[in-house]
Amino acid sequence: MEAEIISVGTELLLGQICNTNAQFLSKRLAEIGINVFYHTAVGDNPTRLLNVVRSAEQRSNIIIFTGGLGPTKDDLTKETLAAHLGKTRVEHKQAMDRIHNYFKQRGIEMTANNRKQSEIIEGSVVFPNDHGMAPGMAIEVNDIHYLLLPGPPRELHPMYDRYTIPYLQSLFQEKYTVHSKTLRFFGIGESMLEEKLIDLIDQQTNPTIALLASEAEVSVRLTAKAKDLDEANERIATLEAELQARVGDSIYGYDDDSLASVVSHLLKQKSWSLAAAESCSGGAISQSFTELPGASEVFAGGIVSYSADAKMNALGVDADLIEQYGTVSEQTARTMAIQARKLFSADIGVSVTGVAGPEPTENKAVGVVFIGVSTKQGVEVFAPRLSGSRQNIQLRAAKYALFYVYEWLNRL
Known part of the structure; x- marks a missing residue:
């Protein structure tokens, strides 16, 4: 119909x-x-x-x-x-x-x-x-x-x-069940994902495959039609296994999952807490956690240290370090992550500093971002290169930070 x-x-x-x-x-x-x-x-x-x-x-x-x-x-x-x-x-x-x-x-x-x-x-x-x-x-x-x-x-x-x-x-003469499962991807673009799945997309019958791009993410919806839910799930599971084999490294969740919700789940499993020190993301990481029910179990707190003074006074970033490397740097991101973890007595600290635009900062181009992840086991700094509007870069920086924490937690 x-x-x-x-x-x-x-x-x-x-x-x-x-x-x-x-x-x-x-x-x-x-x-x-x-x-x-x-x-x-x-x-x-x-x-x-x-x-x-x-x-x-x-x-x-x-x-x-x-x-x-x-x-x-x-x-x-x-x-x-x-x-x-x-x-x-x-x-x-x-x-x-x-x-x-x-x-x-x-x-x-x-x-x-x-x-x-x-x-x-x-x-x-x-x-x-x-x-x-x-x-x-x-x-x-x-x-x-x-x-x-x-x-x-x-x-x-x-x-x-x-x-x-x-x-x-009631309009259907033949009674059947239609069931869908959505796979959530991060770190892979829609065009790249389609290229890796193009033969499956071209040959799709039942289940069907639908790609949907959103801000810095891609979803793949698998939909099966069958006589009952068990048969529909079996059909989906067979196709999902093929996707896992090809692009499983980029799958972070399913259906209504978000990066914040899966990170929150992993933190709860480990009885860990997380703290955030944000600059260019403007509190987006903190907001993504506090939107979740029960966030206080895993989110210790966050601080938006936007200016150089805030980074020095609130987080204790050394003035000489900022003078030498700048507020947008690997060194500053590293210190911000360490200090966030210590300030809030958290198990893991994450930091974001970068240039959201529209103009360059400290001779660094728009889209330059540094993200730090700190635990007792050590510190790692990532440098994704982002693009888009100011709002796009802010949101993407926050999502990348959550994704790096997700990967870090899965390695521990």
């Missing part, structure tokens, strides 16, 4: 919000074996929306709408589609009761236009809105399934998971 997503809302076209709903739905539809070939964003205009619907009907048998189900005049998705399909709109009692209760519990007068949110297209399968007012719905006309979902992600996501997935799965 082929699906198309139509996102309704002028705010999308004005760039006021990002279309995260289309991203969420595409990912989740792929997980159950439904292909999405088109995304369209259209403003709150019935004529343009109708033109988009007519185009979608020529190429897709599942059309999913997001947005335009609210109480105001510019919420026109239901009205436009109902008129196009020759259907009337009717009030859904359970939805209306929910709306009444919402206003009653809050002691607020319900305005008349809120009744509009309870309307559904006659003959629809209703998706209750457990986190909002307007219900979602699905209706089949001429072998095309039209699904209408609310725009707010906090309403759309749970509605899709609880009610929409079972509806979509």
